[in-house]
Amino acid sequence: MNGPSPPLIKRGKMKINLISSSDWKEGLTFKLVKGIKNPPPGTVGPKAGSILPKGEGLVEVSLGRSEKINAEAIRKAGAGIAKWLHSYQDLAVGVDLQGLADLKVTKPVLALSEGLLLGNFKFDQYKTKKENVGATINLIGDEGFQNEIDEAVILAEGTNLARNLAHTPANIINPATLAERCEDIAKENGLAFKVIEDKELKEMGAGALVGVGQGSQTPSRLIIMKYAGKNPDVKPVVLVGKAITFDTGGYSLKPNASMLGMKYDKCGGVTVAAIMQTVARLGIDTPVIGLIPAAENMVSKQAYRPSDIITSLSGKTIEVTNTDAEGRLIMCDAITYAQRQYDPQALIDIATLTGGVVVALGGVRAGIFGNDQSLIDGLSQAGEKVHERLWHLPIDEEYFDLIKGGDSDIKNSGGVPIATAVQGAMFLKQFVEEGTQWAHIDIAGTGTVNKPAAYCPTGATGFGMRLITEYIRSL
Numbered sequence: 001m002n003g004p005s006p007p008l009i010k011r012g013k014m015k016i017n018l019i020s021s022s023d024w025k026e027g028l029t030f031k032l033v034k035g036i037k038n039p040p041p042g043t044v045g046p047k048a049g050s051i052l053p054k055g056e057g058l059v060e061v062s063l064g065r066s067e068k069i070n071a072e073a074i075r076k077a078g079a080g081i082a083k084w085l086h087s088y089q090d091l092a093v094g095v096d097l098q099g100l101a102d103l104k105v106t107k108p109v110l111a112l113s114e115g116l117l118l119g120n121f122k123f124d125q126y127k128t129k130k131e132n133v134g135a136t137i138n139l140i141g142d143e144g145f146q147n148e149i150d151e152a153v154i155l156a157e158g159t160n161l162a163r164n165l166a167h168t169p170a171n172i173i174n175p176a177t178l179a180e181r182c183e184d185i186a187k188e189n190g191l192a193f194k195v196i197e198d199k200e201l202k203e204m205g206a207g208a209l210v211g212v213g214q215g216s217q218t219p220s221r222l223i224i225m226k227y228a229g230k231n232p233d234v235k236p237v238v239l240v241g242k243a244i245t246f247d248t249g250g251y252s253l254k255p256n257a258s259m260l261g262m263k264y265d266k267c268g269g270v271t272v273a274a275i276m277q278t279v280a281r282l283g284i285d286t287p288v289i290g291l292i293p294a295a296e297n298m299v300s301k302q303a304y305r306p307s308d309i310i311t312s313l314s315g316k317t318i319e320v321t322n323t324d325a326e327g328r329l330i331m332c333d334a335i336t337y338a339q340r341q342y343d344p345q346a347l348i349d350i351a352t353l354t355g356g357v358v359v360a361l362g363g364v365r366a367g368i369f370g371n372d373q374s375l376i377d378g379l380s381q382a383g384e385k386v387h388e389r390l391w392h393l394p395i396d397e398e399y400f401d402l403i404k405g406g407d408s409d410i411k412n413s414g415g416v417p418i419a420t421a422v423q424g425a426m427f428l429k430q431f432v433e434e435g436t437q438w439a440h441i442d443i444a445g446t447g448t449v450n451k452p453a454a455y456c457p458t459g460a461t462g463f464g465m466r467l468i469t470e471y472i473r474s475l
């Protein structure tokens with residue numbers, strides 16, 4: 001046998017190698033093939049990612065129906081391979097890139113690699129006995145594809161970082177330990193880092209962020225991560241991500257079934273942390289600042305109550321009509337801070353904000369609101385490109401009536417179950433100053449899946465990580 005022999009599968013973290021066809025000698029080879037509508041026995045089916053072992057070291061993977069093959073179908077094919085390999089130990093695995101050669105898809109090897117790495121994700125840090133995930137995959141093809149693989153690794157590691165943090169339960173991640181994790185991420189990636197603790201937040205006047213966290217043993221934090229950018233002369237994009245490390249609803253207590261998923265109420269915040277890692281690793285031009293308001297929404301003798309009137313950092317007073325509408329309270333102070341401290345070219349917030357957006361859009365698209373059509377369009381286009389899709393929802397002035405204050409300037413909830421996703425967005429809009437280009441992305445529906453999806457097991461999806469990164473890169 002001439003040349004290096006293909007490395008054996010190594011269980012652990014998935015690794016992707018690029019290997020030329022002359023160096024690929026023996027092992028299990030996956031071939032990417034176009035799916036057939038009514039597959040006769042022995043041919044691969046029309047569903048992208050479906051697998052058909054052909055014997056003699058060959059396995060076919062479907063790219064889906066030929067007229068529908070796009071980056072998403074290739075991602076699914078990659079995930080199909082990753083998941084299928086979970087049942088096997090110690091194999092030499094190759095994927096022949098020839099099957100991607102004649103497709104009209106940009107960066108097909110990026111999509112395949114993303115599918116492999118995202119499809120391989122498993123939240124198993126707290127399993128003493130790990131399942132069979134992780135492998136070395138040899139992509140068999142031209143060395144020119146290395147850039148696409150490198151990019152996919154950065155993007156998938158970012159998404160999987162967001163997923164891992166989101167999965168970690170509230171007895172482990174609270175506002176203080178989340179700040180520690182973010183500090184580690186900042187150190188590893190050369191980012192500037194700062195955390196503003198409870199006492200200073202109170203002195204600053206961030207009464208909304210402090211108020212939500214005052215019922216918890218671990219009071220609120222404002223976590224700040226900064227990426228300077230290759231071109232520090234342009235204004236930064238400022239990101240704000242909701243990190244409620246657990247949302248009981250507070251005294252407006254959630255019923256058990258709705259409380260169950262509420263460790264995931266930090267999805268927006270951890271996505272921002274992951275984006276910060278990713279933009280640094282990609283070395284993009286635009287400076288990016290990530291603000292993560294973090295709090296735990298609990299019930300205790302210190303907790304805030306319905307009818308409390310609190311004063312936000314902006315000076316606006318808020319009547320807390322519902323302690324379960326806490327996300328907008330921590331977000332509004334971070335939005336004010338963003339505009340006071342930085343001069344953003346765009347302010348983008350991301351939050352698991354409302355049950356209303358789940359009713360409206362389910363898990364397929366996230367809602368996007370904003371005051372600037374070009375920002376909304378840019379984000380929407382980025383979303384189509386990476387298959388983290390958005391849908392533009394309105395915030396016409398007439399909706400303000402729903403949250404208009406009685407004894408205070410505004411209420412945190414209108415108290416009527418109509419247009420509740422819009423109420424959340426309208427509330428945030430009150431803190432956006434004239435001249436700030438702002439978009440709000442409500443990921444309450446897309447931040448998690450309640451059954452396994454093509455390249456995401458049940459739980460956190462990391463939605464927004466690839467989308468916002470793609471948008472910032474496009475600037």
Ligand code: BES
Nearest residue numbers: 322324325327352353354355356413444
């Ligand atoms: N964290 C929830 C929103 C949510 C719901 C996220 C379902 C993920 C899945 C948020 O804090 C909340 O409770 N919102 C309430 C507000 C209402 C009480 C005004 C809602 O939208 O139901």
Ligand code: ZN
Nearest residue numbers: 247324325326
């Ligand atoms: Zn809530």
Ligand code: ZN
Nearest residue numbers: 244247265327
């Ligand atoms: Zn919440």
